[in-house]
Amino acid sequence: MLNLFFSKLLGRVPFSARIRIFRRLSETRLALLASAALVVLFHLPHPDEDLFPFLSVVSPCDTVVEVGSNTGGLTKLLAEKVTKCGQVIAVEPNPVAFAALRFYVRHYPNVILGNVALSSHPNMVLHMTLRSFTDPGATLHMDKRSKTVMTIDCNSTTLDNFLSHLGICKVNAIFVDIEGHELDFIQGAKKIINNSRGLIIVAELHPRLKINVLEDVASELRNQGFRITSITQRAEFVTCVFQRIQTREN
Numbered sequence: 001m002l003n004l005f006f007s008k009l010l011g012r013v014p015f016s017a018r019i020r021i022f023r024r025l026s027e028t029r030l031a032l033l034a035s036a037a038l039v040v041l042f043h044l045p046h047p048d049e050d051l052f053p054f055l056s057v058v059s060p061c062d063t064v065v066e067v068g069s070n071t072g073g074l075t076k077l078l079a080e081k082v083t084k085c086g087q088v089i090a091v092e093p094n095p096v097a098f099a100a101l102r103f104y105v106r107h108y109p110n111v112i113l114g115n116v117a118l119s120s121h122p123n124m125v126l127h128m129t130l131r132s133f134t135d136p137g138a139t140l141h142m143d144k145r146s147k148t149v150m151t152i153d154c155n156s157t158t159l160d161n162f163l164s165h166l167g168i169c170k171v172n173a174i175f176v177d178i179e180g181h182e183l184d185f186i187q188g189a190k191k192i193i194n195n196s197r198g199l200i201i202v203a204e205l206h207p208r209l210k211i212n213v214l215e216d217v218a219s220e221l222r223n224q225g226f227r228i229t230s231i232t233q234r235a236e237f238v239t240c241v242f243q244r245i246q247t248r249e250n
Contacts, residue, residue: 054175054230054241057200061085062172065159067118067185068092071100074175079108086110089166093117093154112166118178119156120187158188170196176203180210182217193224201226201242208236218242
């Protein structure tokens with residue numbers, strides 16, 4: 001009810017005026033704090049129903065990495081699926097969405113949170129574009145986009161470095177939904193991918209944001225010994241499941 005009231009109230013402000021306000025506010029830290037508060041209050045986490053069938057790849061006591069957790073809808077389901085003996089490493093670079101994520105999973109002790117951008121190399125400056133003042137969605141870019149509501153510069157690390165600092169050397173599953181930045185992420189995760197036998201990767205890819213993303217990601221993972229075992233086409237994205245090709249040991 002509050003969400004509907006707030007949306008109607010904001011809708012009375014002309015769009016051009018909203019853009020000017022958001023851009024002016026984005027120059028201050030107050031914008032992030034205010035936006036995070038609005039997301040927590042008005043944007044309840046809702047799991048992506050398209051990913052429900054893929055939860056079957058997760059088992060109790062698994063260690064699962066979720067990259068692009070947003071506000072934690074899927075994170076909570078994964079935490080319940082791996083049970084108390086497992087763990088979920090949830091990574092969300094957007095400080096606005098991360099504030100809501102941290103709030104919504106506060107009662108799940110088996111969830112480890114990371115507010116960091118994962119890419120192919122550490123210490124890269126990435127430009128994160130927020131969709132709106134109250135939408136927790138964001139997209140990472142190598143270059144700065146001009147016509148955006150809010151842009152935040154953030155330093156990157158790799159999944160290999162991030163997990164190494166946590167003392168994690170292998171995982172059972174990786175869920176990825178980072179809207180066009182998947183190839184860069186995978187190139188920074190080669191060590192953990194190589195160390196994790198039986199690893200399953202579920203990637204939600206967005207061809208509208210990056211035309212050849214499916215071919216590029218499939219090629220990169222094929223070079224690391226993976227093949228596509230499932231592919232589900234939707235209107236704006238494709239969900240792929242990658243599994244390591246089993247080789248006969250002598």
